Amino acid sequence: MLGLIVVALVGLATLLTPWLAPHDPERAHHWIGPRPPGFVHPDCAAQNRFRVGAPAEAPARLLAARRLEFTVEERERSDYRVALRRGLVRSITRKEGSVEVPRLDLAAPEVSAVELLDGGVEGGPRAGAVLSVGEPPPAGWFAPGVGVMELRVAATRPPVGYAIDLADGIPTVLMRDGVAVEAVALRGEDVRRVVADGRELTLHHLLGTDHAGRDLLSRVLWGGQVSLLVGLVATIVSLVIGVLVGAISGYAGGRTDRAVMGAVDVLYAVPFMFLVILLLTLFERSLLLLFIALGAVQWLTMARIVRGQVLSLANREFIAAARMSGASHARIILRHLIPNCLGPVIVYATLTVPAVILQESFLSFLGLGVGFAGRQIDSWGALVNEGAKATQHPWLLLVPALWMSATLLALNALGDGLRDAFDPRGGEA
Amino acid sequence: MSDPLLSVRDLEAGFRTHAGWVRAVDGVSFDLAAGEAFGVVGESGSGKSALSLALMGLMPGNGSIVGGALRFAGQELVGLPERQRRALRGRRMALVFQDPMTSLNPYLRVGDQVDEAIRLHLGLDRRAARRRTVGLFAAVGIPEPEVRAARYPHQLSGGQRQRVMIAMALSCDPELLIADEPTTALDVTVQAQVLALLREQQRARRMALILITHNLGVVAATCDRAAVMYAGRFVEIAGVRELFAEPRHPYTRGLFAALPRIDDDRSRPLVAIPGQPPRLLGARVGCPFAPRCAHADEGCRAVDPALAADATGRLHRCLKDLPPWKEAARG
Numbered sequence: 001m002l003g004l005i006v007v008a009l010v011g012l013a014t015l016l017t018p019w020l021a022p023h024d025p026e027r028a029h030h031w032i033g034p035r036p037p038g039f040v041h042p043d044c045a046a047q048n049r050f051r052v053g054a055p056a057e058a059p060a061r062l063l064a065a066r067r068l069e070f071t072v073e074e075r076e077r078s079d080y081r082v083a084l085r086r087g088l089v090r091s092i093t094r095k096e097g098s099v100e101v102p103r104l105d106l107a108a109p110e111v112s113a114v115e116l117l118d119g120g121v122e123g124g125p126r127a128g129a130v131l132s133v134g135e136p137p138p139a140g141w142f143a144p145g146v147g148v149m150e151l152r153v154a155a156t157r158p159p160v161g162y163a164i165d166l167a168d169g170i171p172t173v174l175m176r177d178g179v180a181v182e183a184v185a186l187r188g189e190d191v192r193r194v195v196a197d198g199r200e201l202t203l204h205h206l207l208g209t210d211h212a213g214r215d216l217l218s219r220v221l222w223g224g225q226v227s228l229l230v231g232l233v234a235t236i237v238s239l240v241i242g243v244l245v246g247a248i249s250g251y252a253g254g255r256t257d258r259a260v261m262g263a264v265d266v267l268y269a270v271p272f273m274f275l276v277i278l279l280l281t282l283f284e285r286s287l288l289l290l291f292i293a294l295g296a297v298q299w300l301t302m303a304r305i306v307r308g309q310v311l312s313l314a315n316r317e318f319i320a321a322a323r324m325s326g327a328s329h330a331r332i333i334l335r336h337l338i339p340n341c342l343g344p345v346i347v348y349a350t351l352t353v354p355a356v357i358l359q360e361s362f363l364s365f366l367g368l369g370v371g372f373a374g375r376q377i378d379s380w381g382a383l384v385n386e387g388a389k390a391t392q393h394p395w396l397l398l399v400p401a402l403w404m405s406a407t408l409l410a411l412n413a414l415g416d417g418l419r420d421a422f423d424p425r426g427g428e429a
Numbered sequence: 430m431s432d433p434l435l436s437v438r439d440l441e442a443g444f445r446t447h448a449g450w451v452r453a454v455d456g457v458s459f460d461l462a463a464g465e466a467f468g469v470v471g472e473s474g475s476g477k478s479a480l481s482l483a484l485m486g487l488m489p490g491n492g493s494i495v496g497g498a499l500r501f502a503g504q505e506l507v508g509l510p511e512r513q514r515r516a517l518r519g520r521r522m523a524l525v526f527q528d529p530m531t532s533l534n535p536y537l538r539v540g541d542q543v544d545e546a547i548r549l550h551l552g553l554d555r556r557a558a559r560r561r562t563v564g565l566f567a568a569v570g571i572p573e574p575e576v577r578a579a580r581y582p583h584q585l586s587g588g589q590r591q592r593v594m595i596a597m598a599l600s601c602d603p604e605l606l607i608a609d610e611p612t613t614a615l616d617v618t619v620q621a622q623v624l625a626l627l628r629e630q631q632r633a634r635r636m637a638l639i640l641i642t643h644n645l646g647v648v649a650a651t652c653d654r655a656a657v658m659y660a661g662r663f664v665e666i667a668g669v670r671e672l673f674a675e676p677r678h679p680y681t682r683g684l685f686a687a688l689p690r691i692d693d694d695r696s697r698p699l700v701a702i703p704g705q706p707p708r709l710l711g712a713r714v715g716c717p718f719a720p721r722c723a724h725a726d727e728g729c730r731a732v733d734p735a736l737a738a739d740a741t742g743r744l745h746r747c748l749k750d751l752p753p754w755k756e757a758a759r760g
Contacts, residue, residue, distance in 0.1 A: 253490050254490060315489075317526045317527070317528060317531040317532035318532050318533050318534040318535075320482075320526065320532070321526055321532045321533070321534075321542075321594070322534070322542075322545075323487055323515075323518065324485060324487060324518055324519055324523065324524045324526075324598075325518070325542075325545060325546035325549065325550075325600075326515045326516065326517075326519035326520060326549050326550055327515075327546075327549060328515065331549075336534050336537075339534075339536040339537070340534065340535070342536075
């Protein structure tokens with residue numbers, strides 16, 4: 001029952017994703033980076049440009065307002081290049097103007113953030129350390145064998161207030177701390193607060209953001225569309241092929257049965273994952289191809305299960321009774337045999353859905369995943385793989401992994417429930 | 430007698446098995462008039478069910494008809510294409526199976542299963558077929574037929590299921606109904622009801638009935654004529670009255686002698702025919718009943734008797750002309 005509810009919820013969420021997803025899963029907020037679940041920040045784009053009399057560049061939600069007030073902590077950013085020689089700092093170069101400095105004090109009070117641009121160990125460099133030429137760098141900054149690191153150091157300035165009057169998205173008056181100015185460019189990462197017509201505008205990231213600042217909940221929801229679609233359609237493909245082949249083989253019996261099951265055994269021996277990868281590499285990658293490729297892998301077991309069921313059913317008297325009524329072979333297979341096989345078929349099919357989802361995520365891991373409806377949206381598998389690489393930010397792994405596990409678990413519970421529901425001897429008997 | 434409805438001549442049918450060819454039906458001949466009730470009695474393994482399957486053209490995958498002729502209403506059925514055979518099955522000849530527990534599809538409502546046959550053969554639409562089904566259910570004595578039609582097989586009792594099977598067999602007004610041990614799986618009181626129902630329907634519809642059973646009492650209660658089957662062949666055919674009054678074949682006599690009676694002396698052991706029915710494999714020499722027969726001699730072991738009339742005009746397969754049978758003398 002719980003499984004049914006979870007599957008229903010996931011299914012509903014997946015169907016309603018375009019309306020439910022709080023954010024555009026592709027909209028990056030580069031200035032944010034990974035943030036844990038529950039993160040809230042002002043609603044503004046990476047770059048917001050306002051010029052009196054010209055259309056403003058900012059999120060549409062902001063431009064709908066008549067008066068915008070920003071509180072901005074502008075930061076001064078300087079990029080530094082640190083080079084090592086024999087374990088000691090050889091030089092510190094400020095990139096702007098290529099000025100060499102003897103010392104970089106990251107413990108100074110105005111330093112608000114240190115960002116690693118290139119080289120070094122992720123999570124290593126941070127505020128609070130001092131780098132000096134001729135001295136060893138702080139422990140844990142450089143990976144062995146790495147000699148050069150690029151840093152971005154941000155220093156804060158006192159907060160500044162901006163007030164912007166808009167008419168149809170075009171600024172009429174721009175004020176900076178009460179002084180009228182002609183143009184304003186605001187970096188999203190500096191904005192601390194946005195008030196539109198007296199109402200504060202914020203973005204909530206219920207499940208946090210990824211390394212590119214994209215909303216994780218949105219990505220998981222959109223990813224579910226791909227994963228579940230692939231899982232369901234590939235399962236239906238395997239169901240149709242497997243049930244028909246298995247039923248016909250089992251019902252025909254004799255030579256036909258031996259030939260078909262021999263072919264199935266031969267196909268079992270083919271390393272199908274390679275075949276799928278080959279298919280996906282040779283042809284233009286599309287959802288259709290993925291469905292067919294994954295379905296073609298799965299139908300073999302289905303055919304065997306159905307054939308076994310049909311073999312045991314074909315000797316039951318009600319099949320003879322149906323023949324006695326003058327039913328044709330096709331009718332016997334479709335109306336009498338297949339419905340009687342449905343129990344195990346459904347149970348196996350619900351196990352196929354998660355199996356296919358896992359296979360799809362394996363393909364995604366190899367870079368053979370597929371976008372959806374022209375958008376490059378990652379499936380759950382791709383999100384999990386991405387999260388597995390970002391060990392510093394566990395929620396990037398945990399959120400999609402738990403989401404996916406819950407769905408797979410629920411699908412299994414659903415299979416049990418369906419089996420009970422399909423058995424007319426259950427329930428009231 | 431005018432042309433018989435069903436005319437069977439030297440019918441041979443059997444099954445391929447790992448041990449070899451099993452002659453389950455081995456040269457059976459008989460005629461059946463329209464509206465006649467004909468019983469076939471025999472012990473397990475005598476080929477009764479194989480005969481019914483062969484008559485219906487429902488031999489399983491490893492079985493086939495290998496010889497003889499089978500004419501139904503003037504049409505030869507042996508070698509008839511499956512499509513035409515299918516048009517006959519259920520329409521003009523129908524079969525009631527032994528076990529109503531397994532002969533209904535557990536996943537279909539019983540009404541739908543009866544509808545299926547009606548719609549296939551009579552081309553009625555869904556609603557007309559259902560009206561007919563409900564009428565049939567009422568005719569075979571199912572209470573609340575509309576309600577029961579919407580039930581699944583497991584929701585009905587054994588007797589009701591067998592009534593459903595009979596309704597299904599009767600659904601297209603067949604001219605010939607074959608009932609293969611229709612009461613074996615039912616308890617005694619229900620057996621009597623189902624037999625009465627079969628008899629009543631057979632008379633009302635002027636339908637020919639072949640009742641296959643191992644129970645002599647059933648034959649006596651239901652049939653006009655009966656055949657005793659042994660080792661895939663009819664060893665004796667007679668009207669029921671004559672058969673019960675004076676069995677001519679030693680096997681038939683053995684069957685009657687084996688019937689326990691309520692007024693028997695309890696201390697007397699039950700009578701059985703010694704030995705086992707023969708295996709129906711390989712070549713056959715002599716009378717198949719000879720090894721178990723008290724009257725058998727060298728001639729019986731060498732010559733296979735044909736079904737022929739004896740001095741009293743009765744048809745049976747025995748070389749001996751046995752003395753009159755006195756029931757009191759048995760044991």
